Amino acid sequence: MSPYVDIYVHRVYFFFESGIIFYVFVINLIYLVLVSLGAFALRKHHAPFSEADRDAIRRSPLTPSISLIVPSYNEEVSVRDSVGCMLRLDYPNYEVIVVNDGSKDRTLEFLIDEFKLFRSARSVAGPITTKPVRRVYESTEPVRLLVIDKTNGGKADSINAGINAARCDLVMVVDSDSLIERDGLFEMVKPFLEDPDRTIAVGGTVRAVNDCDVRSGVVREIRTSKSMLANFQSVEYLRAFFGGRVGFSLFNCMLIISGAFGLFRRDRAIEVGGFDHSSIGEDMELVVRMHHFYCDRKQPYRIAYVAAPVCWTEVPQDWKILHRQRKRWQRGTVDSLWRHREMLMNPRYGIVGLIAFPYFLLFEMFGPLVESLGYALTVLGLAFHIISTGVAILFFTVSIAFGILLSTSAVLLDELTPCRFPNWKHTFMLFAAAILENFGFRQVLTVWRAEGLWEAVRGKKTTWGVMVRRGFSPTANRA
Amino acid sequence: MHRRVRAACEVTRDFLRSERGAALIALTKSIALLAVLSELGWLMNVHYFSRVFPQLPISVAWSMLTMIFLIAAAQLSGSVAMKLWGIRQARLRASLTMRMTSLLCSYLAGDAADRDIEAAAREAPSAFEAAVADALLRLRGSSIQRLRELPVVEALRDRWTRRLRSAGDEQRRILVERLSLLRDVAAIPALERSLEDPSAQVVAAAVRGLLRMPSYAGRDDLLRSLPGRGYLVRVLTASESPRRRERVQPLDPARAHCAVLARRGVRGIDRLRSLSAQGKAGEAPAEALSASLVASARGGR
Numbered sequence: 169m170s171p172y173v174d175i176y177v178h179r180v181y182f183f184f185e186s187g188i189i190f191y192v193f194v195i196n197l198i199y200l201v202l203v204s205l206g207a208f209a210l211r212k213h214h215a216p217f218s219e220a221d222r223d224a225i226r227r228s229p230l231t232p233s234i235s236l237i238v239p240s241y242n243e244e245v246s247v248r249d250s251v252g253c254m255l256r257l258d259y260p261n262y263e264v265i266v267v268n269d270g271s272k273d274r275t276l277e278f279l280i281d282e283f284k285l286f287r288s289a290r291s292v293a294g295p296i297t298t299k300p301v302r303r304v305y306e307s308t309e310p311v312r313l314l315v316i317d318k319t320n321g322g323k324a325d326s327i328n329a330g331i332n333a334a335r336c337d338l339v340m341v342v343d344s345d346s347l348i349e350r351d352g353l354f355e356m357v358k359p360f361l362e363d364p365d366r367t368i369a370v371g372g373t374v375r376a377v378n379d380c381d382v383r384s385g386v387v388r389e390i391r392t393s394k395s396m397l398a399n400f401q402s403v404e405y406l407r408a409f410f411g412g413r414v415g416f417s418l419f420n421c422m423l424i425i426s427g428a429f430g431l432f433r434r435d436r437a438i439e440v441g442g443f444d445h446s447s448i449g450e451d452m453e454l455v456v457r458m459h460h461f462y463c464d465r466k467q468p469y470r471i472a473y474v475a476a477p478v479c480w481t482e483v484p485q486d487w488k489i490l491h492r493q494r495k496r497w498q499r500g501t502v503d504s505l506w507r508h509r510e511m512l513m514n515p516r517y518g519i520v521g522l523i524a525f526p527y528f529l530l531f532e533m534f535g536p537l538v539e540s541l542g543y544a545l546t547v548l549g550l551a552f553h554i555i556s557t558g559v560a561i562l563f564f565t566v567s568i569a570f571g572i573l574l575s576t577s578a579v580l581l582d583e584l585t586p587c588r589f590p591n592w593k594h595t596f597m598l599f600a601a602a603i604l605e606n607f608g609f610r611q612v613l614t615v616w617r618a619e620g621l622w623e624a625v626r627g628k629k630t631t632w633g634v635m636v637r638r639g640f641s642p643t644a645n646r647a
Numbered sequence: 648m649h650r651r652v653r654a655a656c657e658v659t660r661d662f663l664r665s666e667r668g669a670a671l672i673a674l675t676k677s678i679a680l681l682a683v684l685s686e687l688g689w690l691m692n693v694h695y696f697s698r699v700f701p702q703l704p705i706s707v708a709w710s711m712l713t714m715i716f717l718i719a720a721a722q723l724s725g726s727v728a729m730k731l732w733g734i735r736q737a738r739l740r741a742s743l744t745m746r747m748t749s750l751l752c753s754y755l756a757g758d759a760a761d762r763d764i765e766a767a768a769r770e771a772p773s774a775f776e777a778a779v780a781d782a783l784l785r786l787r788g789s790s791i792q793r794l795r796e797l798p799v800v801e802a803l804r805d806r807w808t809r810r811l812r813s814a815g816d817e818q819r820r821i822l823v824e825r826l827s828l829l830r831d832v833a834a835i836p837a838l839e840r841s842l843e844d845p846s847a848q849v850v851a852a853a854v855r856g857l858l859r860m861p862s863y864a865g866r867d868d869l870l871r872s873l874p875g876r877g878y879l880v881r882v883l884t885a886s887e888s889p890r891r892r893e894r895v896q897p898l899d900p901a902r903a904h905c906a907v908l909a910r911r912g913v914r915g916i917d918r919l920r921s922l923s924a925q926g927k928a929g930e931a932p933a934e935a936l937s938a939s940l941v942a943s944a945r946g947g948r
Contacts, residue, residue, distance in 0.1 A: 197681075204677035209669075220824060220855065221848060227886035230878075361879040362847065418670040559705065566708050569715040580722045583729060592730045599723050 181545070181554050188542040189563060195531050196570040203407075203577045205415035210584055216476050217354050225354060226260045232337040232360060233261040234353060234431070237330030239323050240266060240344035244273045246482070247344050248282045253385025254342065255283075255311050259353040263312035265330045266344070270320030279315050284308040292316055294332025296442040298325050304333075323427070324443035324450035331442055334434055341451075343428040345482050347377060347385055352477035356431045359472040366470040368436040368458060371417075371425035373409045376402040377480035387480050390589050392597040397490065399601035400609045401483040407578035410475065410585075417473035421524035423459070423504075425471070427451030429479035436469075447507070448624075449500015456508045463517045475585060491616055498620025501532055506624075536617035542567075543611070568606045575602035664845050688714040743771045747778030754797070755790050761797065768799045779803060780821075783828035795831050804829055808837040816846040823849055827856020835860060842869075850876065851883035858887050 217225065225231050236254055240247055247266070254264045268276045279285060285305035292301055292314075299321030307313045318329050331339050338360065342348060352372065359367045378398040381389035392399050416422040430451065437443075440454070440461045447453040455471060462469040484490040505512075505528055512529060514521040546564065549555040579598050582588050589595045662668045692710035700706040747767055754760040768775040779800060786794060794800055807822045814822060823841050826834040834856075841853035854873065857863050873884055 200681055201674075201677050204680050205673050208673040208676045217848070218820060218824060218852075221851065221883055224851070224855070224883045224886055228882045230882045230885045358879075361882050362877075364878045418673055420666075562705065562708050562712075566711055566715075569712050569719075573715045573719055576719045576722045580726050583726050592727055592734075595726060595730060599726070603719075 178554060181549060184541075185545055185549065185555070188538060188545065191538050192542065192567050192570075195535065196567075196574070198527065198531065199411065199570075199574050200577075202415035203411040203574055203581070205418060206410045206581050207577075207584070209414050209418055210410060210475055210581055216586075217358070222258075222351070222354055228260075231260055232357060233263075233335075234259065234338045234340055234357065235330070235334035235336040235434070236262060236264045236340045236342055237327055237334065238264065238266045238342050238344045239269060239326035239330065240271065240275055241269045241320070241323070241326070242271045242273045242275060243344040244271075244275045244278050247275050248278055249382075249385050250342075250344050250347060251279065251283070251313070253347045255313060256350065256385065257348060257353055258351045259357075261336070262353065263314060263334075263336060265333055266313070266315045267326040267330045268315060268317045269322070269326040270318065276315070276317055280305065283311070283313055283315075285313075285315055288314070290314065290333075292329065292333035295438050296328040296332055298329040298332065301329060322445050324445040324447065327450070328442040328445070331434060331437055337434060338431055339434045339437060340431045341427060341429075342479065343481060346374075346428050347382065347387060347480040348429070349478050349480075350386060352479065355474055355476040358474060359470070360431075360433070363470055366468050367472060368433050368462070368469045369425055369455065369471045370431045371413065371422065371471075371473045372429045372431075372477040372479055373475050374426045374428050374479050374481055375405055376483040378402075378483055378485060380480065382480075390594070391591075392589070392594045392601070393485070395485045396601060396604070397487070397609075398483050398485050399598065400605040401490075403575050403578060403598060403602045403605055405483075406582050407575055409473075410581040411574065411578050413473040414475060416524060417471075419519050419523070420470055420472075421459075421519045422471050422473055423456055423520070423524050423528055424452045425455050425473075426479075428481050429477075447500070448496060448503045452500055453504040453507065456504045456511075459517065459520045460508050460511055463511075463520065494613055494616045495620035495623060498533075498536070498617040499624040501528065502621055502624035505529055505533055533621065536614045537621060539614045540618045543614075571606040571610060572603050575605060578602070684714060684718070740774055740777065743774035744778045744781065747771075747775050748781065751778060751782050751794070755786070755793055764797060765799050768803075775799070776803060780825050780828075783825060791828070791830055795829060800829075801833075804831060804834060808834065811837055811841065816849065819844065819846065820848045820852050823852040823856060827852060827859060830860055832860070832862055835863060839865075847877050847879035848883070851880050854880065854884045855887060858884075 236257075238247075238251065238254065243250075251264060251266055266279060268279070285307055288304045288306040290304050290306065292304055299319040301316055301318045303317045305315040305317070314333060316329055316333055318326065321329075327341055330341075338357065340353075340356070356370055356372055359370045376393065376398055377387060378393040378395065380387050380391050392402065413422055413424070427450065432454075436458070437454070440457050442454075443450045444453050444457070458469070458471065484493055505525070508525075511517045511521045512525050517525070546555070546560050550557060550560055576599060579595070579602050582598075583595065589598065663672065688710045691713060692706050696706040696709045696713075697703070700709060747764075750760050750764050750767055754764060764775075779794070782794060783791065795804075804826065807826055811819055811822050811826075819841070823838065823844075826837055838853045838856050838860075841849055842857075844850050844853070854869060857869055858866060863869075870887075873881060873887075876884075
């Protein structure tokens with residue numbers, strides 16, 4: 169190779185490599201700001217109602233009513249436990265609407281048997297267009313349970329059918345494999361009570377329930393899982409919720425409310441057209457659309473996050489399922505950002521357009537691509553002796569160390585919440601997971617997310633995510 | 648000029664209390680924290696790593712790595728230490744509170760445990776506070792009155808009132824709830840001040856507390872002011888007005904009974920108090936009975 173070409177290659181290489189180092193530094197700085205924001209703001213998010221307040225809410229005629237919408241598709245393993253848990257929630261005025269989206273297993277039969285359902289004449293027609301509803305069931309027992317059996321149309325379509333059928337002021341979307349804490353609705357409803365005119369949506373915290381002690385649909389003891397993969401995801405969830413969402417929520421620019429646990433004002437959800445069934449990440453898409461819609465109309469609104477209510481969900485313990493899930497999430501992010509690209513750097517959308525949207529685009533959407541490129545360039549640099557092994561190892565270690573710091577900070581933030589692990593052994597285990605996840609797990613996720621980005625660019629079709637359920641109780645049927 | 652400064656101060660205070668102000672404060676704190684940590688890292692680089700590694704990126708990377716390692720180690724050890732300390736404190740507090748509670752029980756049963764309680768309160772003030780707060784939640788009627796008569800509880804009431812000025816939102820709510828449970832006339836001014844609190848939960852607790860005060864004169868005005876307050880306050884106090892009415896109804900037979908007693912020549916506050924305590928101690932109407940007995944006695948004098 170001629171010396172000129174050699175110099176040119178070196179220059180190009182260092183241009184890209186220093187760009188990536190700068191990118192990694194900026195992204196970690198932003199994450200650190202978000203985590204420390206979480207540390208300062210989390211206490212406010214965890215100021216629960218006192219028993220006297222709850223008692224007053226229970227007896228108050230002004231307490232808003234809630235319809236819990238549970239879309240389910242092939243959920244025979246966990247649906248009875250989770251619906252049973254939802255019917256035992258401590259809240260004065262709520263109903264549960266399970267939407268069976270044409271399940272191919274015995275989800276509907278199990279529900280009919282367990283809750284003594286009978287065919288109801290209740291009308292479930294509403295303003296949002298959905299796939300046809302086959303039958304509607306209600307329980308003979310004194311519980312406010314409605315089961316809608318409809319033709320398969322996807323998760324968003326099921327939620328829309330639930331929104332149509334709902335009779336309450338607020339609608340909560342809950343995954344059928346999730347368990348809500350018994351008093352979780354009190355805290356979820358708090359932002360609506362504090363600011364009823366502006367608040368249109370509220371998200372809560374989602375945590376991994378794998379191997380926790382669950383009895384009668386209630387999490388009795390919080391434990392780490394025996395599976396390290398589940399523990400890695402536990403740490404990831406803590407980082408996402410306590411690090412990211414607390415910070416974004418402070419500035420009213422949160423772009424995601426988890427599809428597993430979100431509360432919306434029914435009239436506002438209908439006003440924006442409900443969940444989009446053509447979207448892959450319907451939860452994120454709805455929230456971004458709400459920002460888009462209300463900023464366009466210059467209507468004041470607030471999308472909040474509260475850390476106190478926890479929804480427990482089973483996270484995948486199988487690499488294949490996790491792979492599919494992460495690809496789907498990444499495609500959802502890309503899809504939502506692409507549909508609302510008009511908001512990017514547009515001052516009309518305020519902090520959402522100028523900060524949240526570019527952050528999601530640069531770091532959440534293209535992040536995996538840049539990170540993968542960084543790994544590839546380092547390997548190439550080493551192979552062609554452009555950089556020394558010592559320097560490569562040092563910068564790789566610094567980027568890993570930043571990851572460790574963020575994860576351990578998230579675990580520490582968890583210690584500030586009332587929902588922390590009661591036993592120090594489990595805390596120690598979680599710290600170990602926070603360190604170990606940076607050696608392999610995060611890199612694998614990066615590659616999968618890059619794959620998801622590629623699939624989104626190619627325009628792959630939407631389907632329900634398949635998840636092998638283990639059930640909550642030790643006696644639950646194994647799928 | 649003076650007025651303008653005051654107006655500017657008020658605008659600033661309002662902004663800092665608002666949602667945006669709180670967000671800005673949190674952001675400033677986090678940036679300050681990161682700045683301090685970066686400065687420490689830089690100092691480490693200047694004083695040590697730059698001498699070992701002449702190339703700036705390498706020395707900075709080393710100092711970053713060291714800082715991250717130190718912070719992560721501090722987090723881990725701090726978290727485990729916090730947990731162990733928390734478990735130990737909870738055990739200690741439980742045993743102290745149990746001792747305090749048994750002392751309070753014997754006092755309420757009529758034993759002369761005042762001095763023991765005073766000594767215990769001096770020894771472990773926070774445990775005493777917890778025991779009194781717990782007792783207030785469980786006691787009714789004349790028992791609360793007897794508890795109020797303890798000088799240490801009076802001192803505690805004053806301390807709670809003072810702390811209301813400086814405590815955070817949640818702590819203020821707890822203090823107002825405790826003052827309400829005391830049902831002490833001396834707590835009324837503090838509760839009235841709390842009606843102007845920026846936190847809706849504190850206001851609601853103050854409203855509930857004032858409405859439950861048997862001798863609160865501004866009840867009707869307070870009830871009339873409720874519809875004009877924030878939605879959360881309205882939700883948290885909506886059940887209060889009908890309950891006030893429910894509570895007032897059983898008073899009439901009690902008052903009638905008191906009038907009969909007064910006509911028969913029963914006199915003296917102490918005698919009437921003991922009648923009240925014998926009657927329905929532990930029941931809500933006992934307060935009503937007690938209040939009307941005292942009122943009748945005063946009228947009869």
